[in-house]
Amino acid sequence: MSERGLLIVLSGPSGVGKGTVRGAIFDDPETNFDYSISMTTRSPREGEKDGVDYYFRSREEFEDAIQAGQMLEYAEYVGNYYGTPLQYVEEKLAQGIDVFLEIEVQGALQVKERMPEGVFIFLTPPDLSELKNRIIGRGTESMEVVNERMETARKEIELMTSYDYAVVNDLVPEAVRKIKGIIETEHLKTERVVHRYQKMLEGLK
Amino acid sequence: MSERGLLIVLSGPSGVGKGTVRGAIFDDPETNFDYSISMTTRSPREGEKDGVDYYFRSREEFEDAIQAGQMLEYAEYVGNYYGTPLQYVEEKLAQGIDVFLEIEVQGALQVKERMPEGVFIFLTPPDLSELKNRIIGRGTESMEVVNERMETARKEIELMTSYDYAVVNDLVPEAVRKIKGIIETEHLKTERVVHRYQKMLEGLK
Numbered sequence: 001m002s003e004r005g006l007l008i009v010l011s012g013p014s015g016v017g018k019g020t021v022r023g024a025i026f027d028d029p030e031t032n033f034d035y036s037i038s039m040t041t042r043s044p045r046e047g048e049k050d051g052v053d054y055y056f057r058s059r060e061e062f063e064d065a066i067q068a069g070q071m072l073e074y075a076e077y078v079g080n081y082y083g084t085p086l087q088y089v090e091e092k093l094a095q096g097i098d099v100f101l102e103i104e105v106q107g108a109l110q111v112k113e114r115m116p117e118g119v120f121i122f123l124t125p126p127d128l129s130e131l132k133n134r135i136i137g138r139g140t141e142s143m144e145v146v147n148e149r150m151e152t153a154r155k156e157i158e159l160m161t162s163y164d165y166a167v168v169n170d171l172v173p174e175a176v177r178k179i180k181g182i183i184e185t186e187h188l189k190t191e192r193v194v195h196r197y198q199k200m201l202e203g204l205k
Numbered sequence: 206m207s208e209r210g211l212l213i214v215l216s217g218p219s220g221v222g223k224g225t226v227r228g229a230i231f232d233d234p235e236t237n238f239d240y241s242i243s244m245t246t247r248s249p250r251e252g253e254k255d256g257v258d259y260y261f262r263s264r265e266e267f268e269d270a271i272q273a274g275q276m277l278e279y280a281e282y283v284g285n286y287y288g289t290p291l292q293y294v295e296e297k298l299a300q301g302i303d304v305f306l307e308i309e310v311q312g313a314l315q316v317k318e319r320m321p322e323g324v325f326i327f328l329t330p331p332d333l334s335e336l337k338n339r340i341i342g343r344g345t346e347s348m349e350v351v352n353e354r355m356e357t358a359r360k361e362i363e364l365m366t367s368y369d370y371a372v373v374n375d376l377v378p379e380a381v382r383k384i385k386g387i388i389e390t391e392h393l394k395t396e397r398v399v400h401r402y403q404k405m406l407e408g409l410k
Contacts, residue, residue, distance in 0.1 A: 160398070161396075165393040165394060166394075166398040178390075178393060181386040182390045182393060184383065184386055185383075185386050185390035185391075188370040188372055188387060189370055190327065190370060194362055194365055194366055194371070197365070
């Protein structure tokens, strides 16, 4: 197996349950891809270890990494930087190991710019699909609230189109099963497999 | 669910076991897509029923259907026509039902011309992946045989690149599981799902 690993990016609106789904995927002993550890400038909480939970770096170090083009994606939240160092991801992919990122929508769009060949999975809240019935059925919402909800839905839909797949997070085991199915299916794409056969044939010349 | 069904095309070199895999997929009670019945000019064998095993038609009727553009794909084998009538496939897809075709490589390429949005799955023989070891390891083949085998492999690889996915048929249950995973994953593609959300939002205007 000499082909590059897949870069798998799981994202979605905040609060949708990305962390829970990612945790369930990595709890599964069958999972054989790597989770990329993020870099941050925030202080370690009790029990957190450098290189395990996060790479803890100073603001200067983080900004140097940004300047040097060493961050695959990053964002600032509440005065601290969070991001994905490029080197680890590149190394693993080159070794043929799939790398899994669970990041915010903003970061995912940055990754998409740099590595459009990644597999981008958008986790959607289950209530989005029930939006119509919920808003109309309730019948008590002001026009303002209805419009606000529609606007939120519209924005989510616009972001969704940048992704390859959309998975509804209604039941976590179902979402996990679907995401694993996506990853397995991506490995069956002809453009990945044909390379293996071609290499084999070249070796025969 | 108002989106179109998926057209799933399973093909591969003759003798690879397409019929066995298709049979196993349709034996599964969970399978909820339709198998398109082929049209043929050959005579029914004992027990075969028109509209169940095949649509049995005269040579004139079949050629009329070709002329009228009513065949999604067709080919002639041993003096008889075999093909897929377009109407049934179109009706089911329009109803949002997935349609499954199990056809020869020649026919699959015709379908690809007419319906490039289909999901094209190439079933590969397991020995192709062992080709190198087998040919070299044996050490007894003449150069002629080695070249012939490499040529066959090359042709298969060239055809493979017209397909979306390649599934090795080593163990039938594994091949079936992968094909079902492909179909489920195709249904998660953003371009299919986003339409559902957009329709919902339009209904809210």
